[in-house]
Amino acid sequence: MRKILSVAVSAVLLAAIGVAQRLTPDADRMYAPIASTGGLREDVRTEPYSVRVDAVGIGRKLIIANAAGLRERQTRGLWVVVTLTATATKEQVRLGKVELQARDGTLFGATDRFTGFDTATLEAGIPRSGMVAFELPAASAPGAVLRITEARYGSVHRLNGALGPAVEVDLGITAAHAAAAAATVDAEQVTP
Numbered sequence: 001m002r003k004i005l006s007v008a009v010s011a012v013l014l015a016a017i018g019v020a021q022r023l024t025p026d027a028d029r030m031y032a033p034i035a036s037t038g039g040l041r042e043d044v045r046t047e048p049y050s051v052r053v054d055a056v057g058i059g060r061k062l063i064i065a066n067a068a069g070l071r072e073r074q075t076r077g078l079w080v081v082v083t084l085t086a087t088a089t090k091e092q093v094r095l096g097k098v099e100l101q102a103r104d105g106t107l108f109g110a111t112d113r114f115t116g117f118d119t120a121t122l123e124a125g126i127p128r129s130g131m132v133a134f135e136l137p138a139a140s141a142p143g144a145v146l147r148i149t150e151a152r153y154g155s156v157h158r159l160n161g162a163l164g165p166a167v168e169v170d171l172g173i174t175a176a177h178a179a180a181a182a183a184t185v186d187a188e189q190v191t192p
Helices: 003-021 175-179
Strands: 034-038 044-045 049-066 069-088 098-103 107-109 128-136 145-149 166-171 182-188
Touching: 044 166, 049 128, 049 145, 069 182, 098 128, 107 128, 128 182, 175 182
Parallel strands: 034 166, 049 182
Antiparallel strands: 044 049, 049 069, 069 128, 098 107, 098 145, 145 166
16 A cells, blocks of 8 residues: 555656646746836836837838938838837936747847837937837738847946846737738938
8 A cells, every 4th residue: 555655646746847847937938038018109117218119010111211312121021110219217228139029939130221219329318219120021910019128238337138127019910900011111210
């Protein structure tokens, strides 16, 4: 009887260990930035800045306005242009890494084919607006979330890596929005 009880207890303990290992998040999730979340036209506040997504545009061609005139950028997917307003809270800072995260977890960085707001310097207490453009497959647009992590401070004493602040904003893009994408979407280039 004792032997059967010992085997049963051992089996239960092994099963519990297996479940505990599966429930323990991997290192990427354990040390991910701590996110403040929100939606369109909501102020999302973190330690370095406050961010509000004012508008989202979706198109098949990007028209960029700058001092030299208009330029076009083509894509085989969709352009998603996010207009946002950000304000540094205590000191000079840049947004840092600005990405769109698709519903399946795929991350798309801000395009380097357009100088967007992600390169702008924010001063404490002074709101600044601009646009960030993303190029992604049409199937990845529905449910996309804007993620801003790794703020870049003007002073060297500040580091922002693991467990740092992050902003996550649901852009409200549905499959119907993606299917009805405009032929063009406009964007204004930012002077950093």
